[in-house]
Amino acid sequence: MKARVEIMLKQGVLDPQGEAVRHALSALGFDGVGGVRQGKLIELELEDGLADPEALVREMCERLLANTVIESYRIEIPGQEGRA
Template identity: 70%
Template structure:
């Protein structure tokens, strides 16, 4: 079983990497971009066979290591 975790900065948290990407896109002629939020995706190969148990375990992983829950939000997908 696979899990995908998408981690993004929470709304209202300054995203300097996203702003740098937006600025670079404008410099390359892409004028229609008003804002960019940059994040990360983590894919996990799990030995679990129960989707609910896998989601619970991956959520624990996010809360303890994968995401900084003070400034980041995350979404877990079981694939």
């Protein structure tokens, strides 16, 4: 089974990468871009038949995938939704 994790910087946290992309876009002539925020998208291939796949993925996020001090994550498991 597949699980998707979206990891973004929390509101208020400076996003230098997003700023760099915004500057590059305006240098290419794309004006009117108010803001750019860049995060990570992780797709996990998990074995089938897990009792609570979302709890497993949440623990993976808390321990490795996300830096929960500055990042928030959203878990998508086909058939189940979750938000941290």
